[in-house]
Amino acid sequence: xxxxxxxxxxxxxxxxxxxxxxxxxxxxxxxxxxxxxxxxxxxxxxxxxxxxxxxxxxxxxxxxxxxxxxxxxxxxxxxxxxxxxxxxxxxxxxxxxxxxxxxxxxxxxxxxxxxxxxxxxxxxxxxxxxxxxxxxxxxxxxxxxxxxxxxxxxxxxxxxxxxxxxxxxxxxxxxxxxxxxxxxxxxxxxxxxxxxxxxxxxxxxxxxxxxxxxxxxxxxxxxxxxxxxxxxxxxxxxxxxxxxxxx
Amino acid sequence: xxxxxxxxxxxxxxxxxxxxxxxxxxxxxxxxxxxxxxxxxxxxxxxxxxxxxxxxxxxxxxxxxxxxxxxxxxxxxxxxxxxxxxxxxxxxxxxxxxxxxxxxxxxxxxxxx
Numbered sequence: 001x002x003x004x005x006x007x008x009x010x011x012x013x014x015x016x017x018x019x020x021x022x023x024x025x026x027x028x029x030x031x032x033x034x035x036x037x038x039x040x041x042x043x044x045x046x047x048x049x050x051x052x053x054x055x056x057x058x059x060x061x062x063x064x065x066x067x068x069x070x071x072x073x074x075x076x077x078x079x080x081x082x083x084x085x086x087x088x089x090x091x092x093x094x095x096x097x098x099x100x101x102x103x104x105x106x107x108x109x110x111x112x113x114x115x116x117x118x119x120x121x122x123x124x125x126x127x128x129x130x131x132x133x134x135x136x137x138x139x140x141x142x143x144x145x146x147x148x149x150x151x152x153x154x155x156x157x158x159x160x161x162x163x164x165x166x167x168x169x170x171x172x173x174x175x176x177x178x179x180x181x182x183x184x185x186x187x188x189x190x191x192x193x194x195x196x197x198x199x200x201x202x203x204x205x206x207x208x209x210x211x212x213x214x215x216x217x218x219x220x221x222x223x224x225x226x227x228x229x230x231x232x233x234x235x236x237x238x239x240x241x242x243x244x245x246x247x
Numbered sequence: 248x249x250x251x252x253x254x255x256x257x258x259x260x261x262x263x264x265x266x267x268x269x270x271x272x273x274x275x276x277x278x279x280x281x282x283x284x285x286x287x288x289x290x291x292x293x294x295x296x297x298x299x300x301x302x303x304x305x306x307x308x309x310x311x312x313x314x315x316x317x318x319x320x321x322x323x324x325x326x327x328x329x330x331x332x333x334x335x336x337x338x339x340x341x342x343x344x345x346x347x348x349x350x351x352x353x354x355x356x357x358x359x360x
Contacts, residue, residue: 097354132358133333135340149347150358182353 083119083161126155260324
């Protein structure tokens with residue numbers, strides 16, 4: 001994968017810089033390493049060939065400061081856990097009209113799942129939804145000249161397997177709380193219980209309701225308007241009127 | 248039918264007599280939907296006595312035309328037009344084009360293929 005290679009390279013540079021900052025006196029050694037890298041490029045050796053040299057250098061030097069593992073992990077692909085039984089417990093579908101926020105939020109969701117201990121699979125790119133509209137440019141008599149518009153919805157699927165339903169709900173709530181702009185989410189959850197027994201969610205429905213109502217004000221980024229006067233103020237504000245349309 | 252109409256304006260779209268009327272019809276239909284469906288059920292149920300079914304028929308006939316779903320017509324929220332209104336955007340085709348070119352509609356771009 002060329003993608004992961006470049007990310008690893010970025011991490012490599014970061015660690016070099018950190019060492020330089022820590023030992024300004026012996027800054028020759030990284031320089032030497034760089035010079036070595038230049039030479040190794042001439043001999044067609046790759047990134048992997050340089051790694052063993054670096055590690056021996058690190059062992060010879062005293063403990064050098066580095067970024068925390070969690071920060072280092074940001075430059076790598078998200079970690080994933082392996083499902084033991086492989087029983088699907090949640091399907092999360094993410095939708096967006098643009099790629100960048102979608103990929104970013106998929107990454108975020110996978111990392112969140114990992115740190116919550118959920119085995120997540122994906123993101124699976126689902127078929128794009130293309131909607132097209134054709135409209136005449138002007139009056140109906142000029143039907144010959146038309147214009148096409150389209151809207152392409154990109155979709156990604158993240159599946160959780162072997163998830164505890166409560167943890168999965170926590171994960172979904174966390175994603176809602178940190179919802180990113182331009183991203184729509186929908187989730188299907190499945191839970192399994194013994195025959196004749198009540199499901200976990202049914203047992204505590206009332207408790208969940210109170211919990212959800214208590215948590216509701218903290219979810220999302222939209223503050224509720226307290227009075228009609230305040231709503232009027234927001235609506236008549238210059239920014240909102242400018243944002244509302246072309247006129 | 249002015250008694251159905253709200254005393255204060257409760258729509259945020261283009262305001263005209265026809266848009267206000269259409270909005271009122273939607274509200275009235277929503278209020279009376281259950282009653283309408285019950286009467287329709289009674290009329291079509293052959294196991295009920297003929298007298299009850301005839302009475303239900305008369306009652307349904309005497310209900311206001313504002314309670315009928317066929318009276319509702321989609322209108323453009325920007326210009327109030329009834330023709331060429333896209334369901335997805337609740338806009339007539341020309342207003343849709345204007346908004347799309349202004350970049351107000353998320354994800355809508357000019358297409359060429």
